[in-house]
Amino acid sequence: MKPLKDTAILTTVANFELYQKTANLFPEGIQTYVIDGRNGMHALHSIFYMFKKLKNKGIDWLVMADEDVIFTNPQSVLELIEFMKRNEYSVSGVRDGGAIKHRNNNPYAINTFFSILNFKKVSKLFNTNEIIGNQYVNKGEFEDDLSKLVYSFDKKSLYEPYYCFYFWLRRKGEKILFLNSKMIEEENEQISNEVFDPNGTSLLIHTWYARSYGKNEKHTARIDEVLKQISFASNPRKPIIFKDTFFFIKMQVSKTFKKVKMKLS
Structure with a gap:
């Protein structure tokens, strides 16, 4: 397959043992990047760091996938990018509330275990201070149809510090494509969720608990x-x-x- 110079995949890795296995299933023909997260870097810090490190790499589209993501149809990810181009979406992913049984947080933002980002476009808008200042939800601000969500959610939740990144994008007028997900309900597996593209094609299975791999027998x-x-x-x-x-x-x-400042005040 001809390499796609403008497309890349990034993983913030806390468990390299698992990453070495799941990375075998990444889409072919795209550049692969890793942020070493074993020092605690993840979430919002990882997002800020990736914009700093990838800024001049010629990346138009960036796939972000945790090491506990197992791709079922890797090349369908590239088809999803084409869909996003045609329909002018800037980011895609699964809601962090209502779409996954054990994630009952804000449905207006995605969970960062997997997403696709129009990196070229968002890089031009990127502003750290602006993003940090968007960690809030105004009542009635977002008008998403949440009627088909299966699980509970909290419209006011600010559970994840990285929500501000997605709220910021939305307030900038950027479109989010929310992907469908369903839980894998098997005897020994009621934690993982499967993610689908807009056509209903399986994209991946997110197994969760990457940090426990190789340490916890059950996971x-x-x-x-x-x-x-x-x-x-x-x-x-x-x-x-x-x-x-x-x-x-x-x-x-x-x-x-911060502790010293609090004591002094």
Whole structure:
């Protein structure tokens, strides 16, 4: 397959043992990047860091997928990007409320386990301070039809600090494509969820609990069972890896400063 120079996939990895297995199933022909998250970097910090590190890489479309995401139809991801282009969507993903049994938070934002981002367009709008200032929800601000959501949700939830990124995009007038998801209801598997494209084609299974893989017997066995059901040939990736060496130290200093400030005030 001819390489797609303008498309890339990024994973913030906390568990490289699992990543080495699931990365075999990534879409072919696209550049692979990793943010080393073993020092605690994830979520909003990871989003900010990726814009810094990927800014001049010539990326138009960026797929973001955690290491506990197992692609069932990898190349369908590229078809989803084409759909997003045609319909002028800037980001796609699964709602963090109402679409997944154990995620009952805000339905107006996505969960970052998997998303596709029009990186070129959003990079031109990107403003850290603006984004941070969007961690709020105004009553009646978003008019999504939530009537088909199966599970509970909280329209006022600010549970995840990264919500501000998606609220910011929405307030900028950017369109979000919310993907359908269903739980895998099997005897030993009621945690994972399967994600579908707009045509109903299976894209991936998100197994959750990446950090527990290789450490917790239950979750390791559960994730391995999902991997066994997916047919794939070994396709080792050689990702470009980024790591903020001093991230943990900076976070500790920041926490200490906040504590001191609170005491003084």
